[in-house]
Amino acid sequence: MRMTVIGCGYLGAVHAASMAELGHDVVGIDVDEAKIAALASGLPPFFEPGLPELLDRALATGRLRFTTDYAEARGNAVHFVAVGTPQQPGALAADLKYVHAAADALAPVLTPGDLVVGKSTVPVGTARALAARLEGTGAVVAWNPEFLREGFAIEDTLHPDRLVYGLPDEPDSRDLVRATLDEVYAATIADGTPVVATDLETAELVKSAANAFLATKISFINAMAEVCEAAGADVTQLADAIGHDARIGRRFLNAGLGFGGGCLPKDIRAFMARAGELGADQALTFLREVDQINMRRRSRAVDLAREALGGSVLGRKIAVLGLAFKPDSDDVRDSPALNVAAQLALQGASVLCHDPRAIENSRRRFPELSYVATIAEAVRDADAVMVLTEWNDYRELDPVLLAEQVAQPIVIDGRNCLDSAAWRAAGWRYRALGRPREA
Numbered sequence: 482m483r484m485t486v487i488g489c490g491y492l493g494a495v496h497a498a499s500m501a502e503l504g505h506d507v508v509g510i511d512v513d514e515a516k517i518a519a520l521a522s523g524l525p526p527f528f529e530p531g532l533p534e535l536l537d538r539a540l541a542t543g544r545l546r547f548t549t550d551y552a553e554a555r556g557n558a559v560h561f562v563a564v565g566t567p568q569q570p571g572a573l574a575a576d577l578k579y580v581h582a583a584a585d586a587l588a589p590v591l592t593p594g595d596l597v598v599g600k601s602t603v604p605v606g607t608a609r610a611l612a613a614r615l616e617g618t619g620a621v622v623a624w625n626p627e628f629l630r631e632g633f634a635i636e637d638t639l640h641p642d643r644l645v646y647g648l649p650d651e652p653d654s655r656d657l658v659r660a661t662l663d664e665v666y667a668a669t670i671a672d673g674t675p676v677v678a679t680d681l682e683t684a685e686l687v688k689s690a691a692n693a694f695l696a697t698k699i700s701f702i703n704a705m706a707e708v709c710e711a712a713g714a715d716v717t718q719l720a721d722a723i724g725h726d727a728r729i730g731r732r733f734l735n736a737g738l739g740f741g742g743g744c745l746p747k748d749i750r751a752f753m754a755r756a757g758e759l760g761a762d763q764a765l766t767f768l769r770e771v772d773q774i775n776m777r778r779r780s781r782a783v784d785l786a787r788e789a790l791g792g793s794v795l796g797r798k799i800a801v802l803g804l805a806f807k808p809d810s811d812d813v814r815d816s817p818a819l820n821v822a823a824q825l826a827l828q829g830a831s832v833l834c835h836d837p838r839a840i841e842n843s844r845r846r847f848p849e850l851s852y853v854a855t856i857a858e859a860v861r862d863a864d865a866v867m868v869l870t871e872w873n874d875y876r877e878l879d880p881v882l883l884a885e886q887v888a889q890p891i892v893i894d895g896r897n898c899l900d901s902a903a904w905r906a907a908g909w910r911y912r913a914l915g916r917p918r919e920a
């Protein structure tokens with residue numbers, strides 16, 4: 482099938498390359514010329530494991546092209562919309578200006594019967610509004626929300642847990658769209674991926690609800706971490722124990738610095754804002770707590786550093802290991818790690834930051850922080866080491882060797898990802914969120 486992917490960021494670039502991998506003929510469109518030039522030469526402008534190889538393969542077949550020219554979408558049967566939907570400055574709601582701009586730029590090249598498929602995460606009601614906006618074109622609008630995780634984006638795109646189709650109301654059009662989407666994802670469906678077909682509103686809400694649930698699960702365990710800290714209990718043992726209950730499950734119960742990135746924080750806020758507009762704001766007031774618990778973890782990590790360093794971080798040298806919002810990503814949008822590094826610097830600490838992939842993005846956001854290329858440079862003569870993103874590079878550190886390089890062996894495990902017993906045995910004072918002070 483011939484298709485367009487509009488917006489070639491984390492989601493769109495992966496989607497475009499994955500669709501070409503499935504055998505489709507794909508044009509990726511973005512307004513960012515530098516991004517398009519990089520993608521066209523097979524160099525993703527962000528880090529995602531496996532994407533360079535996937536891009537190379539797809540570009541070599543000639544089935545994948547990138548352009549800034551919307552005219553190249555003309556004649557394609559399906560147009561995916563994968564542009565950003567960030568939080569509005571100074572408000573909780575999502576900013577839909579990129580979705581509207583993409584629809585307006587696409588409209589002149591649409592022909593009757595074309596299918597416009599939203600993949601971006603949007604407030605419920607957006608798909609129907611977009612259909613009205615595009616009414617004169619004769620195109621049909623569907624919504625097919627995306628659930629990929631950065632770091633696993635290709636696997637999640639090619640082998641998702643489920644496909645959700647938000648379909649138009651009119652029965653003929655509904656059947657046609659369903660058949661077209663089944664054709665788009667034929668290979669994925671043949672692998673056994675379940676399809677959930679709904680109306681437009683339900684599909685939009687499925688994505689908001691999934692993110693709200695995941696955020697709640699993380700904040701739940703982080704709330705337990707707060708109580709564990711007050712009671713001298715251990716949240717990692719607590720999570721293991723409650724996680725054995727199949728109704729609860731152990732996944733997403735890792736206490737630590739909490740969630741960040743370009744999705745969960747802004748999505749739960751946009752969800753609250755939209756519920757308010759719909760007169761259902763009371764239904765989601767708990768998400769305000771979820772957000773607040775999450776943000777408190779960042780200050781708590783700074784407090785832990787201050788406590789460990791005798792009441793102040795002023796003038797102390799702190800090695801910050803990890804800046805990305807999660808491992809296997811270079812994404813620092815609303816990153817808890819970067820936020821903690823910035824808070825420490827504001828309080829007068831001399832912070833040396835390391836990350837395997839996210840230094841350039843971090844420097845763009847916080848040019849005033851100091852960045853180093855190696856772990857060794859970060860920890861040399863440090864008064865404390867803080868692990869803030871659970872990269873394998875840090876999990877695998879040898880605490881015995883590291884102890885020889887620092888000024889004092891104090892480690893703060895912001896992600897509960899280190900072997901506390903091994904670090905303590907190597908002479909470190911080990912502190913972590915939600916864990917007792919001593920072994």
Ligand code: NAD
Nearest residue numbers: 488490491492511512513564565566579582583601602627
């Ligand atoms: P991103 O910022 O990396 O990419 C968005 C892209 O859209 C940018 O490259 C931007 O230049 C482009 N763009 C903006 N306006 C445009 C226009 N008028 N025409 C063409 N391109 C335009 O964002 P992202 O992380 O890829 O997220 C995109 C959407 O997908 C968001 O709604 C997000 O919530 C959702 N989503 C993201 C993920 C993820 O893990 N990143 C997962 C699921 C869903």
